[in-house]
Amino acid sequence: MRAAMILCAGLGTRLRPLTDWLAKPMVPIGALPAVGHIAARLGASGWGRLVVNVHHRPADLRSWAEGAGAAISEEVELLGTAGGVARARSLLGEGDVLVWNGDILSDLDPRALASAHEASGAAATLALVPRAAGEGNVGLGVDGRIVRLRRESFGEERAGADFIGVHVLGAGLRTKLPERGCLVGDVYIPALREGAYLASHVVTTSFVDVGSVEAYVAANRAWLAARGASSWAAPDAIVGADIDGSIVGAGARIDAAALRCIVWPGAHVRDRVEDAIVTPHGIVRVHG
Numbered sequence: 001m002r003a004a005m006i007l008c009a010g011l012g013t014r015l016r017p018l019t020d021w022l023a024k025p026m027v028p029i030g031a032l033p034a035v036g037h038i039a040a041r042l043g044a045s046g047w048g049r050l051v052v053n054v055h056h057r058p059a060d061l062r063s064w065a066e067g068a069g070a071a072i073s074e075e076v077e078l079l080g081t082a083g084g085v086a087r088a089r090s091l092l093g094e095g096d097v098l099v100w101n102g103d104i105l106s107d108l109d110p111r112a113l114a115s116a117h118e119a120s121g122a123a124a125t126l127a128l129v130p131r132a133a134g135e136g137n138v139g140l141g142v143d144g145r146i147v148r149l150r151r152e153s154f155g156e157e158r159a160g161a162d163f164i165g166v167h168v169l170g171a172g173l174r175t176k177l178p179e180r181g182c183l184v185g186d187v188y189i190p191a192l193r194e195g196a197y198l199a200s201h202v203v204t205t206s207f208v209d210v211g212s213v214e215a216y217v218a219a220n221r222a223w224l225a226a227r228g229a230s231s232w233a234a235p236d237a238i239v240g241a242d243i244d245g246s247i248v249g250a251g252a253r254i255d256a257a258a259l260r261c262i263v264w265p266g267a268h269v270r271d272r273v274e275d276a277i278v279t280p281h282g283i284v285r286v287h288g
Helices: 034-044 058-068 080-087 110-120 183-193 213-226
Strands: 003-007 049-054 071-074 097-101 104-106 124-131 138-140 146-149 159-169 198-202 207-209 258-263 273-278 283-285
Touching (some): 003 034, 034 058, 049 058, 080 097, 097 110, 104 159, 124 138, 213 273
Parallel strands (some): 049 071, 124 198, 258 273
Antiparallel strands (some): 097 159, 104 207, 138 146
16 A cells, blocks of 8 residues: 655744644645645545644644544654654555655646656655756756755756655665654755665646745635636535635635635634635735
8 A cells, every 4th residue: 555644743834823723734725725635636646545744733633634534643842854754654654655745735646756766766756846957956967866955966967956845755765764854954965975866756737835825825816716716615605795706615604795815614704805814713914
């Protein structure tokens, strides 16, 4: 059974105040929380074993995981991306594991990434979007191997790229994971220094990092545009006023116009509001 881990333990500092009220992977993007979109893509692609790590507001994710059939790895103290995967070893089982940052939404095909990794024989394979040579946080050699990561070079560079936060961590490197630390800085870069082969899987698919309020709003607007709709409301939302350009979550109530808004599940719009994120806890104004 293929195993995947969605990294969900971060504090979501850049997404405050939203993450004061809800764990970052649980912020709604259209009809699902962010982590729900990732899990749905993995599930549809054949990943039957799914693990999420939690730290900030763990109860938010625990309730979702129960319904999604995902296992929870709770971190009392933040362990970093490498430490998080290491701690979840027993839940993930043996072998390669696909790792997906919980704030990255993408239409990437995880099966193609896994196949590329298996064919390469690499210690790890990173999903990348292309850039010109010298640009981005990754550099690629003539055979597509990674020769630059962050600012450190390990060979002649032919093309640049950006890492999109989705990768396959090989079984061999999993045995070397520290109890705390970063997969890139504390695992991949040291492996490259030792001559390890890290492969690239270059894609042109879309991706968005929902780590900031601006990016979060853009992700919701992109979700609505992809549906070809001017607005969307959950089936159990009570809509009694204009919601043009808005997304209205489950159990929300609209008693006054909500224009170009993201209305969270359970929120109540009592007075006209425009260009805002409306939550049960407060309203965050955004640019139109």
